[in-house]
Amino acid sequence: FFIVEYALDHRIHRYPKPVVALMDGIVMGGGMGISQGACLRLAGPRTRIAMPETAIGLFPDVGGSWFLPRCPGRIGTYLGLVGPTLGGPDSLYAGLVDACAGPETLAGLHAELAGCAQAEDPMAAVLALRMRLARDLPVPGELASLAPAIDRHFAQASVEAIVGSLEAEAHAGFLAWADKTRALLAKRSPTMLKVALEQLRRGAALGLADCFRMEYTLVQSCFEQGDFLEGVRALIVDKDNAPRWNPPSLAEVTDAAVAAFFAPRWAPPDHPLARL
Numbered sequence: 001f002f003i004v005e006y007a008l009d010h011r012i013h014r015y016p017k018p019v020v021a022l023m024d025g026i027v028m029g030g031g032m033g034i035s036q037g038a039c040l041r042l043a044g045p046r047t048r049i050a051m052p053e054t055a056i057g058l059f060p061d062v063g064g065s066w067f068l069p070r071c072p073g074r075i076g077t078y079l080g081l082v083g084p085t086l087g088g089p090d091s092l093y094a095g096l097v098d099a100c101a102g103p104e105t106l107a108g109l110h111a112e113l114a115g116c117a118q119a120e121d122p123m124a125a126v127l128a129l130r131m132r133l134a135r136d137l138p139v140p141g142e143l144a145s146l147a148p149a150i151d152r153h154f155a156q157a158s159v160e161a162i163v164g165s166l167e168a169e170a171h172a173g174f175l176a177w178a179d180k181t182r183a184l185l186a187k188r189s190p191t192m193l194k195v196a197l198e199q200l201r202r203g204a205a206l207g208l209a210d211c212f213r214m215e216y217t218l219v220q221s222c223f224e225q226g227d228f229l230e231g232v233r234a235l236i237v238d239k240d241n242a243p244r245w246n247p248p249s250l251a252e253v254t255d256a257a258v259a260a261f262f263a264p265r266w267a268p269p270d271h272p273l274a275r276l
Contacts, residue, residue: 033062
């Protein structure tokens with residue numbers, strides 16, 4: 001499943017024909033994978049974007065290694081570790097959509113795209129449409145106002161340091177957000193928080209295909225380590241919302257345990273992800 005999914009996501013990023021992603025609804029996890037490679041990513045009034053994987057003992061995959069480190073400042077690290085849900089304006093600020101559209105624009109989108117398809121250069125026509133739509137800036141969300149705090153806290157060297165920085169927040173305007181963020185981190189898999197932080201730092205220096213290859217290595221390790229299976233059980237299957245992470249605390253997650261997730265795995269030269 002993951003081989004096919006990651007290969008598809010990579011193909012969308014590199015596809016020579018215009019791909020348009022209408023993201024007017026819930027776009028999380030796998031939905032982000034098939035939308036982030038589009039040449040036009042369009043948010044609507046109902047857009048709800050998130051990468052909530054650490055809540056189920058996974059890491060922000062489907063290309064998150066690529067697109068999250070390329071968000072402005074430390075916003076990608078915040079999104080990847082905490083997994084908050086963003087509306088259209090915040091998604092635009094984070095660079096995860098190209099434009100926000102209201103109901104009237106969305107209603108006319110089919111005709112707009114039909115015109116692009118008939119153009120002599122459809123890709124140029126879609127890119128021109130993207131530029132035109134991007135001129136209509138929405139009312140800002142809250143992410144821009146939180147950016148100074150996000151950059152300060154999520155630039156810390158470790159997950160423990162991030163948590164400690166949030167605990168020390170003294171600015172009145174950021175206190176409620178810091179408390180909420182710390183509470184969310186406390187619910188996440190300690191192992192996967194550390195793995196995700198390392199993943200995003202490595203991804204910042206990798207090419208697109210290598211990001212997907214790294215994620216395939218990581219996802220195999222997730223099945224072996226077990227928190228992914230436990231997270232799915234607790235949040236999706238049994239829905240008791242009480243995952244038993246192993247180990248249960250950040251202090252018990254060793255550097256060696258994190259490094260093991262990134263250990264090279266054998267893959268034949270004809271492996272689908274080797275050919276990206």
